[in-house]
Amino acid sequence: MTTDKELFVSAPGKVILHGEHAVVYGKVALAVSLNLRTYLRIRPCSNNTVQVNLPNIGAKLSWDISELQTLLPHFQANLTQEPTSPTPDHLAILKKFAGFAEGSIDTQSLAVLAFLYLYLSICGKDLPSLDMTVWSQLPTGAGLGSSAAYSVTVATALLTFCSRISDPRKEKAEMLRWMKDELDLINRWAFQGEKVIHGNPSGVDNAVATWGGLLRYQSGQITPLERVSKLQIVLTNTQVPRSTKILVAGVKDKLHKFPSILEPVLSSINAIAEECQRVLEDLVAGIPGDHYSVLEELIDINQHHLNVIGVGHPSLDKVCQVTASHGLHSKLTGSGGGGCAITLLRPDVNPSTVQEAKEKLTDCGFQCWETIIGAPGVLAHSSCSMAEDIMKFF
Incomplete structure (x- = not known):
């Protein structure tokens, strides 16, 4: 069962406040959310296609649902409630499907592969038609967590669209959040998207984008601080x-x-x-x-x-x-x-x-x-006015 309305979500970038490089040697690092955000709009599509528009990196793609369904046998093991890590075989299949040659994987290609992996793994046997646009205030490749904010918004949107988590827009508020257990699921799926992009990420960036605020990272342990001043x-x-x-x-x-x-x-x-x-x-x-x-x-x-x-x-x-x-x-x-x-x-x-x-x-x-x-983590927006203002730039 998929949502019948368009959904706007956003997630923040991140900066390291203190602890750069020392964290490699078991020291404490403090990562904090940055209120330059990545925004996503997802809505139903009536023509049996999946359409993805990534204006920041110049990507606009479309696939027929029938084409995507041919990939499902390779992702049957992923169709569980628990997020599953991408394997080299998964990535090879997706690269071939998307027409990406080995050795020529760039930012655009990685973003597409992460979307395809999350879409096939989260949405399951009844693949929905959808139209998704993602745009960002974050520069890519600047160490500001742009790929994690992307993975978090994509995972959040797909989980909500496919009714794997609740739709917070039922509440009457300008900025809406999911429950703690739902945020945990978002974070774990976003981590899989980060694995597609980075191979072996620490998990810090997607955790910051999901939870927001300040996180303490030491020797693989991530501890969100309950309250932090902006x-x-x-x-x-x-x-x-x-x-x-x-x-x-x-x-x-x-x-x-x-x-x-x-x-x-x-x-x-x-x-x-x-x-x-x-x-x-x-x-x-x-x-x-x-x-x-x-x-x-x-x-x-x-x-x-x-x-x-x-x-x-x-x-x-x-x-x-x-x-x-x-x-x-x-x-x-x-x-x-x-x-x-x-x-x-x-x-x-x-x-x-x-x-x-x-x-x-x-x-x-x-x-x-x-x-x-110290900004909020992933949010749903009941009003799309802010998102529409940003989209005018593209």
């Missing part, structure tokens, strides 16, 4: 490409060469994450203290540590210099070597100060967004 930030994308694999290998080499120097730095990064968590918990609990000054100091110390372990970059130094000249505090987020940085904004910051800093950063060739971290 913090205003400026997110800056330096647009400098980098390889996470190479950066991680560089830290490993340096640690091997100078263990007595690097191990204390990684332990200090762990302590920063622990202290940040404590301050954020005090902030939301209303415990008195100069919380923002502490958060700013932690940002500055961690940025220096990240430079010490070799994952800084002149573009990130420039972000820190520009924002510091306006009394603001910044650090890289993610793997470093370029990529993105976050700048904390106090609640009483002068808007003109923020605007001037953003203009200077833009003049450097960077992209800037003023947004919040």
Whole structure:
């Protein structure tokens, strides 16, 4: 039984607040939702087809239901209540079906493969006709969890469309959420989509996109914090490409060469994450203290540590210099070597100060967004006005 109305859902991106690279060595990392979101619209289609439109990456595809049904025998084992991991055979079958040659899999191809895997696995024997459009405020390849937000919105939409979870639009509210056990199912299915895209993901990104707020990650254990204050930030994308694999290998080499120097730095990064968590918990609990000054100091110390372990970059130094000249505090987020940085904004910051800093950063060739971290996870929208406004850009 599928829904007979169009559904709008959205899921947030993510940034790492503290713990980059140290997390590889069993230290704590704090991942937090970023209120730049991926949006999805799904609705019934009357012509016995499945239509997928991904305007951010220039993909528009359509398949007849009869063609897709020929794939079902290969996915019979997936037709259970529990999410099932994609196998190499599954991926080979889907690549052949979609016409993707081995060795030429790009962002567009991976997004299509993830959709097909989730569609066939979730929707089961009676494949529904549908029209799905996904668009995003998140840049791809910037370490902001764009693929996880995509997987979460797709899994949520298909589970709701096929009545595997409830339809929260029955409630009269602007932003609607699913029950805890349903969110858990969404998260586990989205993780399978992430496996299609990334092979062996940690599960952090899809968990942040599902649950929102702040998550603590250590040695494979993901712990959502019950309550967290929303913090205003400026997110800056330096647009400098980098390889996470190479950066991680560089830290490993340096640690091997100078263990007595690097191990204390990684332990200090762990302590920063622990202290940040404590301050954020005090902030939301209303415990008195100069919380923002502490958060700013932690940002500055961690940025220096990240430079010490070799994952800084002149573009990130420039972000820190520009924002510091306006009394603001910044650090890289993610793997470093370029990529993105976050700048904390106090609640009483002068808007003109923020605007001037953003203009200077833009003049450097960077992209800037003023947004919040600690945003809600996956949502249904009872009103499509926000989604319609965003779709005008495509």
